[in-house]
Amino acid sequence: MTYCIGLQVDSGLVFLSDSRTNAGVDHINTFRKMTVLERSGDRVMVLLSSGNLAISQAVINELKPLDSSLLVDAKNMVEATRVVGDALRKVYSRDAEAFKEFGLDFAASFIFGGQIGQEPPRLFQIYAAGNFIETTRETPYFQVGESKYGKPIIDRVVDPDTSLKDAAKCALISMDSTIRSNLSVGMPLDLLVYEANSLHVKTHVSIGLDDPYYQQLRSSWGDRLRQAFNDMPDPAY
Numbered sequence: 001m002t003y004c005i006g007l008q009v010d011s012g013l014v015f016l017s018d019s020r021t022n023a024g025v026d027h028i029n030t031f032r033k034m035t036v037l038e039r040s041g042d043r044v045m046v047l048l049s050s051g052n053l054a055i056s057q058a059v060i061n062e063l064k065p066l067d068s069s070l071l072v073d074a075k076n077m078v079e080a081t082r083v084v085g086d087a088l089r090k091v092y093s094r095d096a097e098a099f100k101e102f103g104l105d106f107a108a109s110f111i112f113g114g115q116i117g118q119e120p121p122r123l124f125q126i127y128a129a130g131n132f133i134e135t136t137r138e139t140p141y142f143q144v145g146e147s148k149y150g151k152p153i154i155d156r157v158v159d160p161d162t163s164l165k166d167a168a169k170c171a172l173i174s175m176d177s178t179i180r181s182n183l184s185v186g187m188p189l190d191l192l193v194y195e196a197n198s199l200h201v202k203t204h205v206s207i208g209l210d211d212p213y214y215q216q217l218r219s220s221w222g223d224r225l226r227q228a229f230n231d232m233p234d235p236a237y
Helices: 053-063 077-101 151-157 164-181 212-231
Strands: 003-009 012-017 020-022 028-030 034-039 043-051 108-116 122-126 132-134 141-145 189-195 203-207
Touching: 003 043, 003 108, 003 122, 003 164, 012 043, 012 108, 012 164, 034 053, 034 189, 043 053, 043 077, 043 141, 043 189, 053 077, 053 108, 077 108, 077 122, 077 132, 108 141, 122 141, 141 151, 151 164, 164 189, 164 212
Parallel strands: none
Antiparallel strands: 003 012, 003 141, 012 189, 020 028, 034 043, 043 108, 108 122, 122 132, 189 203
16 A cells, blocks of 8 residues: 655645555565656656555556656646546556456556646646546645545645645655554655746755654654643542
């Protein structure tokens, strides 16, 4: 399984993905789920994938390399998102019947976001049918995969005014909550923070269990949750 998060705030975008895949408890592997498509000064696009690994890799292969794909000609992020959706439909047309014959679901979903030219950054979720929705100011984030464990902190913290650093911190806490509660989500993590209108990726890091900041964050968050719990009054009944 997997867990991926895309957050949109006024100052930019935050993307975070784990790297665990599994086909049972005795078959666990590590595969990156973040793909970055960049032409510095012109466009930055980030794709996070969830679902069947063969499907997501096939879609990514349809989109690469950037210089020879329709993404390079997309005039805005909506058009670019349609390109990703079309690639997903192409893979479905080619492989869905074979999946069905083997009793497998054609399961894949993506978070796709970025900025093209002077258009503001935008963020989308793309479903298995190739259709998509966009974030709003009321709902400025998307999750795919094991979303339920990390959702509460995002709902309580993130809004359009949230800073990029706070959005990244919230995403990491959301991921840590998920990793603690679900063995199918695991390290290392890929974190990308995109500053609006920069048209260049400045922060893209891989985070392992030995990362000092991540260790401090997970330890401090756990301690403060316990302290907040202890400070709450006992039930009156």
